[in-house]
Amino acid sequence: MRLYYRDTAIWIALAVIIGLIVGVLDAVFGRVLLIITSFRTAHFFYLIPFLTIGGLITVFLYQRYGKVAGRGMGLIFNIGHHTDDVIPKRLIPLAMVATWLTHLFGGSAGREGVAIQIGATVANRIGDIAKVKNRHIMIMLGMAAGFSGLFQTPFAATLFAVEVLVAGVIYYSAILPTLVASVVAAQTSRFLGLSRISFSIVNLPKIDxxxxxxxxxxxxxxxxxxxxxxxxxxxxxxxxxxxxxxxxxxxxxxxxxxxxxxxxxxxxxxxxxxxxxxxxxxxxxxxxxxxxxxxxxxxxxxxxxxxxxxxxxxxxxxxxxxxxxxxxxxxxxxxxxxxxxxxxxxxxxxxxxxxxxxxxxxxxxxxxxxxxxxxxxxxxxxxxxxxxxxxxxxxxxxxxxx
Incomplete structure (x- = not known):
């Protein structure tokens, strides 16, 4: 029992560190993306003809520098499944820059893939430093922090991370540290000026x-x-x-x-x-x-x-x-x-x-x-x-x- 509480305390400490770092990176990524989106909206007809240029730069970056990092979310899942060990640190700038290019020139895409990759890369690196063997839990902490830091939904991010690696399986033992990483990341990115979209739905039908x-x-x-x-x-x-x-x-x-x-x-x-x-x-x-x-x-x-x-x-x-x-x-x-x-x-x-x-x-x-x-x-x-x-x-x- 004492060993269990000690391990839990260690996981929580790592979760705080991951949440802080990922929250900062999410805030930078998200705020730049918002600036780019506003700029594209104001100058759409001047930028959309250069979508090909943005695509060519993206392909070049991943062909020249990506290597294993080019596998993106597939690599993250493989680390979580213990079939891979290393996430190159270059994945973070590559994914961020490539996504900014996509949005600058008008491509239709999201942002959560980058946030999750940022979180997982940071968490995996901290796992290397701390010599953590349960790497799938580290990946869950990183995925949750990345998702929560960007979308500012810590409860949803927690459940997403502990259920997405294997559909039909819930990693209950990871819920508490994952929640800590999610809350810390969300609060950090919010403190740094990243906000979320939310609406109150009050007109609800009667359940009959x-x-x-x-x-x-x-x-x-x-x-x-x-x-x-x-x-x-x-x-x-x-x-x-x-x-x-x-x-x-x-x-x-x-x-x-x-x-x-x-x-x-x-x-x-x-x-x-x-x-x-x-x-x-x-x-x-x-x-x-x-x-x-x-x-x-x-x-x-x-x-x-x-x-x-x-x-x-x-x-x-x-x-x-x-x-x-x-x-x-x-x-x-x-x-x-x-x-x-x-x-x-x-x-x-x-x-x-x-x-x-x-x-x-x-x-x-x-x-x-x-x-x-x-x-x-x-x-x-x-x-x-x-x-x-x-x-x-x-x-x-x-x-x-x-």
Whole structure:
């Protein structure tokens, strides 16, 4: 028992260190990204023609300097599964710069992939210094800190980290230190000026049999859309790599097509993170019925060509805009269904259950909990064990302590 408390104290101490470092890095990465996004929005037509240049620089950097770091999230998962040992420190500047380039020139991508890679790299390095053998726990601390520092949702980040490595398995023993790393990272990045988007959903329908039936159907739709995103992302990457095996040729041809699409489809409406769409949903802006489809397709193309970033924020935008459309069809409050979609599509695409529920609660209010639980229970079941994280291990119907 004494040994258990000693080990727990050590994990917590390491979690504090990781949270502080990752919180600072997330704040730098996130604030620069916000500046870049504002600049791109103001000068979109001057920057979008140079998307090819940004892509070529990205490919060059990863071809010239990336090496094993070019495996990105796959490498992070392999470290967590103990099939790799080293995450090069150069992964951090490479991922940050490449993502900034993607967003500067108008690519449709997220940011969480970079934040998680930053956190995992820092945590793994500290694990080397401290000679920690349980490297999967260190990776969880880093992933949680990276996610929380960027999105400022420490509870969701904690559950995300302990359930995402192996779908169907919860690493209960890692929850406390992971929560500490998440809280410290979130508070650090917030102190350094990084804020989060949150909205209060107060117009909630009564929970009755008809509402429950509607939530179950919504869960099916959100689940299939999340599955579709993850499945198409994997297939498109493989198909493009087969058709255009040279990464430079692939990025040139694809970027020219993307530039034309971004200019003609909404004039930059579908570029970047998708936070513009999220704000339109929850602040009374105009949403088109096809917004979620175009954001989905353009994000998949952007990432499949080799641009860097992430998938989560675009998934939030896809889920929210789809929810807005479905809310009108189902006769439910629009922003209520949008909040459900925000979390449920993320759940399906990442093959996680508890983290999306907490994301919904932290961003939209804990009064949404029963509705989220019902909807996400279905969306999680309808992802058919697919995930945007191709290196995620699958172990269904079994949750054990490790």
């Amino acid at each position: 049999p008809l509402t429950i039936i509607k939530l179950l159907i919504l869960g099916v739709i959100f689940g299939i859309v999340g599955f579709g995103f993850s499945w198409l992302l994997v297939k498109t990457k493989i198909k493009l790599a087969t058709l255009l095996p040279n990464p430079y040729t692939r990025i040139i041809v694809g970027s020219i097509i993307l530039s034309i699409l971004f200019m003609t489809l909404g004039q930059g409406r579908y570029s970047g993170l998708g936070t513009n769409l999220i704000l339109d949903v929850f602040q009374g802006g105009h949403i088109f019925a096809w917004d979620f489809i175009l954001k989905l397709v353009l994000t998949i193309l952007t990432l499949s060509l080799g641009f860097q970033g992430g998938e989560v924020t675009p998934l939030f935008a896809i889920g929210a805009t789809l929810g807005m459309v479905l809310g009108a069809l189902f006769g439910l409050p629009l922003t209520f269904v949008a909040a459900l979609g925000y979390a449920a599509v993320f759940s399906s695409a990442t093959n996680t259950f508890f983290a999306p529920i907490l994301i919904g609660c932290e961003l939209f209010g804990f009064s949404l909990l029963p509705y989220l639980f019902i909807t996400i229970s279905v969306s999680y079941a309808f992802n058919f064990n697919h995930s945007i994280y191709s290196a995620q291990s699958i172990l269904k119907a079994k949750k054990t302590d490790h």
